Amino acid sequence: MPAVAQKDNSVYDKHMKQNQxxxxxxxxxxxxxxxxxxxxxxxxxLKDLEKGFDAVKKLLASPEKDEKFPEWLKKxxxxxxxxxxxxxxxxxxxxxxxxxxxxxTKYLNAVSFLQEKGxxxxxxxxxFRSILTLHAQELDTFYTTYPQERKxxxxxxxxxxxxxxxxxxxxxxxxxxxxxxxxDAWSRLQEQIISNAADAQTxxxxxxxxxxxxxxxxxxxxxxxxxxxxxxKQSEIPLAASLNNLKGATVSLNKxxxxxxxxxxxxxxxRMKSKxxxxxxxxxxxxLPMWRSYMKTKxxxxxxxxxxxxxxxxxxxxxxxxxxxxxxxxxxxxxxxxYIIERFDSxxxxxxxxxxxxxxxxxxxARVRRGKVGGAYCTEFPLHKVSRVLSNFxxxxxxxxxxxxxxxxxxxxxxxxxxxxxxxAYPMTLAExxxxxxxxxxxxxxxxxxxxxxxxxxxxxxxxxxxxxxxxILCRFYFExxxxxxxxxxxxxxxxxxxxxxDAQNKTYGSGLSKERHAYMWAVKSHYYIPEFDFYNFPYAxxxxxxxxxxxxxxxxxxxxxxxxxxxxxxxGSASCEEVCRKAGFDIETKEFWESGIRVFASELKELKAxxxxxxx
Numbered sequence: 001m002p003a004v005a006q007k008d009n010s011v012y013d014k015h016m017k018q019n020q021x022x023x024x025x026x027x028x029x030x031x032x033x034x035x036x037x038x039x040x041x042x043x044x045x046l047k048d049l050e051k052g053f054d055a056v057k058k059l060l061a062s063p064e065k066d067e068k069f070p071e072w073l074k075k076x077x078x079x080x081x082x083x084x085x086x087x088x089x090x091x092x093x094x095x096x097x098x099x100x101x102x103x104x105t106k107y108l109n110a111v112s113f114l115q116e117k118g119x120x121x122x123x124x125x126x127x128f129r130s131i132l133t134l135h136a137q138e139l140d141t142f143y144t145t146y147p148q149e150r151k152x153x154x155x156x157x158x159x160x161x162x163x164x165x166x167x168x169x170x171x172x173x174x175x176x177x178x179x180x181x182x183x184d185a186w187s188r189l190q191e192q193i194i195s196n197a198a199d200a201q202t203x204x205x206x207x208x209x210x211x212x213x214x215x216x217x218x219x220x221x222x223x224x225x226x227x228x229x230x231x232x233k234q235s236e237i238p239l240a241a242s243l244n245n246l247k248g249a250t251v252s253l254n255k256x257x258x259x260x261x262x263x264x265x266x267x268x269x270x271r272m273k274s275k276x277x278x279x280x281x282x283x284x285x286x287x288l289p290m291w292r293s294y295m296k297t298k299x300x301x302x303x304x305x306x307x308x309x310x311x312x313x314x315x316x317x318x319x320x321x322x323x324x325x326x327x328x329x330x331x332x333x334x335x336x337x338x339y340i341i342e343r344f345d346s347x348x349x350x351x352x353x354x355x356x357x358x359x360x361x362x363x364x365x366a367r368v369r370r371g372k373v374g375g376a377y378c379t380e381f382p383l384h385k386v387s388r389v390l391s392n393f394x395x396x397x398x399x400x401x402x403x404x405x406x407x408x409x410x411x412x413x414x415x416x417x418x419x420x421x422x423x424x425a426y427p428m429t430l431a432e433x434x435x436x437x438x439x440x441x442x443x444x445x446x447x448x449x450x451x452x453x454x455x456x457x458x459x460x461x462x463x464x465x466x467x468x469x470x471x472x473i474l475c476r477f478y479f480e481x482x483x484x485x486x487x488x489x490x491x492x493x494x495x496x497x498x499x500x501x502x503d504a505q506n507k508t509y510g511s512g513l514s515k516e517r518h519a520y521m522w523a524v525k526s527h528y529y530i531p532e533f534d535f536y537n538f539p540y541a542x543x544x545x546x547x548x549x550x551x552x553x554x555x556x557x558x559x560x561x562x563x564x565x566x567x568x569x570x571x572x573g574s575a576s577c578e579e580v581c582r583k584a585g586f587d588i589e590t591k592e593f594w595e596s597g598i599r600v601f602a603s604e605l606k607e608l609k610a611x612x613x614x615x616x617x
Contacts, residue, residue: 025333025393027100029362033381033388034093037110045090052083053120060127069138070145077152080128081421082383087121088421089383090114096388099373100365122176126169132156133163154574155422158271165257165265175253183249183531186242190529193239197231206231207374210524213313218302225310225518232520239523240494246529247487262484262534270427270539272577275589277538283594284474284541290598291471292512294463294605300612301460306514312467316453316460319615323453330395333366340404343441347554348562354411358389363410366393366403376402378409378435382424385417397446398461401439408438415569426572428536430580432543433550434569440551456611459604466601469544471508476537478504479522484534497522542577545597549586552596 034042056079064072091114098107132139143150166172197206209231212224232239250262259265267274299307302314331339337359345352358364363386365372376391387410393399412434416424446458482500486492498519505517522528527536550568554561568584581588588594 022330022332023393023395025366025368026362026364027367028096028365028388028390030093030096030388032361032386033089033384037094037097037106042090042093045086049083049086049090049117052079052086053117053124055079056083056124056128060124060131063131063135065135067141069135070142073132073135073142074146074149076128077149077420080124084121084125085383085421087114087117089381091118092379092381092388096379096390099377099390101371102373103371119176123169123173126166126172129159129163129166130169133160136160151420151423151574161268165259165268167256171256179531183246186246187529187531190239190242190523190526193235194524194526197235199227199231213310214315216315216317218311218314221310221314222308225308225516228524229518229520232523236494236520236523240492240497243483243497243522243528244487244492246531247483247492250531250534251484251488261488263481266533266535270429270577271575272427272429272542273589276578279589279591280538280542280545280594281474281477282591283545283598284470286591286595287470287598287601288474288508288510290602290605291467292510294467294601294608295509295512297605297609297612298460298464301608301615307512308514308516309509309518310516312513313464316457318453320453329397331397331400332395333393336393336400336403339400340407340442343404343445344407344438346445347441348566350562350566351411354414355407358387358407358410361386363387364389364391364403366391368392368394376406378406378413380410380413380424382417382421387413401442404442405435405439408435411438412569412572415566416573419570419573423573427577428533428539429542429546429577430572432540433546436543436547437550437565440547444551456608459608459611463601463604463608466544469540470598470601471512473537473541475504475508476525476527477535478507480528480535480537483522545594546581546586546588548597548600549593550584552600553585 034045036042056076059072059076059079063069063076091111094107094110094114098104098111101107139153139156143153167175194206198204199209204227206228209224209228212220215221215224254262254265257265264274267277295307295312298314298316299305299311301316302311303317304311307314341352341355341359344355365388372392373390374392376389378387378389380387389403389406389410391399391403391406393403409431412426412431413424416426443458443462447455450458479501482504483492483497486496486500501522502517502519505521509517518524527533530536550565554565557564564584568580571580571583575583578588586593
């Protein structure tokens with residue numbers, strides 16, 4: 001399933017009743033991919049998938065040796081790529097159908113069926129990796145025989161390294177099978193607890209209470225915060241059991257697979273060196289005083305001595321009745337479409353034409369409705385070389401920005417669509433770069449068009465988002481690192497998780513906030529509960545700061561830069577983070593590079609402080 005930011009649809013009801021006709025958000029068209037999960041084309045594709053699996057199995061059952069090995073490898077890679085692309089597209093289709101109609105058991109069964117088939121795909125990949133490792137000495141002959149395939153050197157070297165961190169084929173097969181009833185089950189338990197929790201007095205769901213953190217009324221924010229903590233306290237035993245067992249399984253499997261720890265494995269999957277991470281974390285740590293200054297500035301603007309934890313997302317209050325009377329613009333989807341195309345055009349003709357294509361061919365499902373998941377995501381169909389974007393568009397500028405963010409992901413997919421299947425997969429660090437870059441194009445334009453309160457509100461929103469990406473993400477990194485350190489020594493309880501979370505929050509938010517903290521944030525963030533991803537945090541900071549560095553270069557180089565940007569996106573599936581960035585002229589192993597992105601926020605904070613001072617006069 002795609003990872004989405006969950007938001008309860010009921011919070012939109014009043015807004016949507018008032019603005020639905022004006023917003024006129026569309027639903028997507030999936031028919032160019034498959035007609036339906038029961039359609040003839042879909043059924044045929046499932047049969048083709050079985051044939052593909054059988055073909056790969058047959059090739060893997062008798063690998064050629066010596067002079068025939070290059071020919072065997074080329075044929076196996078081609079067959080494997082085609083089968084994997086088909087599987088990926090089928091699963092993406094079933095997921096896309098399900099996430100717009102979660103009560104439809106036909107779609108849910110289709111997802112479950114393909115997830116089971118995923119075990120076969122993993123088994124085949126594991127066997128191929130094992131054979132590749134055994135024949136590593138013959139790869140030079142393969143590259144000589146097929147010079148055009150030298151691009152696979154990076155992929156094959158990565159596969160051989162990964163093989164060193166695998167148990168026996170039988171053990172890996174058992175581990176993957178049992179994960180469905182172990183780690184995956186614990187993950188689902190956390191989802192079920194959070195999605196079904198509700199306040200007994202008001203009937204508000206947990207997600208509705210979370211959304212009230214954005215209320216302009218401080219009493220509403222505080223009450224929601226207190227109710228949220230109460231609900232989490234009530235469920236702390238099963239939630240702690242989920243996280244304890246998930247992380248325990250990870251510690252055990254990492255040890256058996258020869259990883260020094262979860263962070264080493266995460267860096268490998270991110271194609272990133274520890275030196276780069278150290279530089280990134282170091283720059284984030286050095287910037288903490290600046291972010292505490294931001295939170296203190298926000299407190300002044302809110303009329304508070306200090307912000308509490310429940311004030312972090314509070315909107316900037318209007319300084320006058322005139323400003324309060326000017327309601328935030330309600331964007332129609334048509335206006336958003338026109339604006340995004342215009343802004344993408346301002347960067348490059350290619351990006352603008354891509355946006356036109358996505359809107360014209362109905363790639364976007366933006367209409368809020370019952371049965372549809374909240375949040376937003378982009379999913380790709382590699383066999384069909386297209387993407388689809390899901391969002392919940394309510395007419396705010398934040399929704400326009402989110403739409404641009406997801407289209408940034410889709411543009412990234414578009415840039416790599418003609419590459420062989422393995423090269424269409426890129427690490428999360430670089431995935432977030434394209435989306436945040438697209439978002440930045442819009443933010444920069446809006447800042448150039450506003451002044452006074454409207455400009456300050458936009459700057460504060462940008463700083464608030466960055467505060468989450470750079471301060472809260474650092475907090476999550478600290479927390480997860482300490483959890484793995486202590487879980488390796490023994491079992492962890494809810495009290496242990498609360499203690500570690502408070503310690504992480506004190507280290508990051510520090511004096512920027514009053515003494516109120518959120519000790520149960522470990523129970524809220526679903527990223528901690530995803531078995532496949534450990535340290536699902538620092539890649540966001542990477543993407544945020546790298547995107548800003550890229551945009552700064554665009555501002556300097558103008559029309560010459562888009563070609564560099566497109567080339568960079570095409571390279572993201574075929575090299576390490578360091579190599580991809582080096583080609584674009586960046587040395588990401590230095591703290592100075594990451595500080596260049598942070599300086600953008602320092603400049604915005606300076607302006608926000610000036611605005612606050614002007615109100616005080």
